[in-house]
Amino acid sequence: MDGPWTAWPHWLVLLLLLPLGGAVLIPALHSLNRRLVPWWSLVVAAGTTMVSLPLFWRLVREGPFSYFPGGWARPYGIELRFDEFGAALVAAVVLLGPPVLIFSRLYAARAVPAPRLPFYYTLLLLNLGGMIGFAVTADLFNLFIFLEVVSLSAYALVAVGGRSAAEMSALRYLLMGAVSSLLILFAVGLLYTLTGSLNMVDVAGRLGELDSPAALTLAGTALVVGFMLKAALFPLHNWLPEAHASAPGTVSAVLSGLVVKVGIIGLIRTYQVFGQVELFFPGSLATILAWLAVASVVMGSFFAVFQKDLKMMLAYSTITNIGYIVLGWVLASPYAVAGGTVHVFNHALIKATLFLAAGALIYRTGQRTLEGLRGVGRTMPLTCAALAVAALAIIGVPPTAGFVGKWYIALGALQAGRPFFALVVIFGSLLAAIYYVRIINAFYFREPENEAVAGAREAPWSMLAPLAVLAALCLLLGLFVRLPLAFLESAAQSLLNRVGWW
């Protein structure tokens, strides 16, 4: 397979241009032929997936590599960089893009008002493209730009279905999100003032020589708080549940699976940029973040237990899982960091499966609550099977995909000499088991009460097919996970060797 075509340097920029370019063409295409729009979006998403393959191939063989779009070398030119941690997010985006778009064709036609359909597809592709850009850029200002592409399209996607609750929660999401974006822009401006550079590698090098701890601490704090809000880490999580629950099902899958991970990747970039700097914090930043992560794990599950709405439960469960990922990162042992990075990908896969399955149930029955959906396992067995598999995966039952990330984070806690945090991971899984078992119990072991549920037909094939593939991956990825883990472990080790901040 190793031909000259995998080494072609322009794959990386094509990976960015394809979804963004494909997105902006959609309104024009819509006026030509409206039935082509879903297919076109699918072709663009699938094309993006194909383009990403040589990049992953090259990453595994050569390690991280850079691309300079203008031909100007670092630090003058703009740099795109494909590294292990960004690749975790890119992998999730390119894997989930096509299934979500296949699912959208029937789902969005009902959940989104017809005049808004082309914009739904435009925003969805912009969102996916923005996340790819965010993951591969090595320039601080472009980081902000792609963050805004992702965020703005996400705000609009929440409201695109036109439900009343959705518009309110979209506005709340926008106000919170815009404040965090400004904190990040402020920090980027401050770093530029301090170093005169915007390239991350260059800035990281120059920060080590600086002697202005107060300004550096301000920039670091602004970045961490800004990205914490984007990732919905406790106590900055309260915009998330309503926004994710009131959006259309496909949008929830993308928001909950992928968009919150942008905050995680942002925290990782902060970590890389500030690696060689001593910051003075009250206590240590890592300790604060570790406890906030613990609070996220516990509170997310705690609130989820008391929800009646299926999608609200899934949204709160996202807060829990963000807690695990951040915990993995701040424990800063190779196992924990690798586990956290793997969980970025695995949680995206599992949560997207859960939200798509919930979307299919709502599509057929119109019921959103656990009570309303009682007994739906008898009338829609395949959809419920996919949901049950993903629920087992997110609880962390071995050998599913969800198990591996959590297991490695727990091992990493022991490796870091903090056994308490390993207990938190296990305790969090038990809490998650409570409400996911409740869901499974309601679907399979109760009589259908609602006529809409009792008379429901199985979801259409264009929804079942992506669900089946994703659910199968939830099961299988747990078995084939040694490969990426070994790979990420060495990346984590080399990152941890270079930085002394944490």
Add this chain to the structure above:
Amino acid sequence: MAEALWYNLDYTAVVVLFCIGLYAVIIKNNLIKKLLGLNIMETAVFAFIVTSGMVTGGSPPVVGPGAEAPMASPLPHALVLTGIVVALATTALALALIIRIHRRHGTIEADELRELE
């Protein structure tokens, strides 16, 4: 202390503006006022970035006959122009959402909307 604040008047003004904006976003009840607060915060951040391009005694960074060093750094200007475009998009989207909320509920006061839910 007061002298340092006066000497760095531009930064002081930026911090004050940022805090005024943040106050409005968090405390104000009216959604439009919250949005105005957001715009004030944006202005503060943009002003801060533009200031960082200043060079004492610098001339405008326009290359051509009569161009003389030292010049002000043009990069922050470019950054802020891009930032303004982003801010415009954010404001437009927020206003569109507020209009829809007003049409549906007849109010844009946050506490009244909370009661309606």
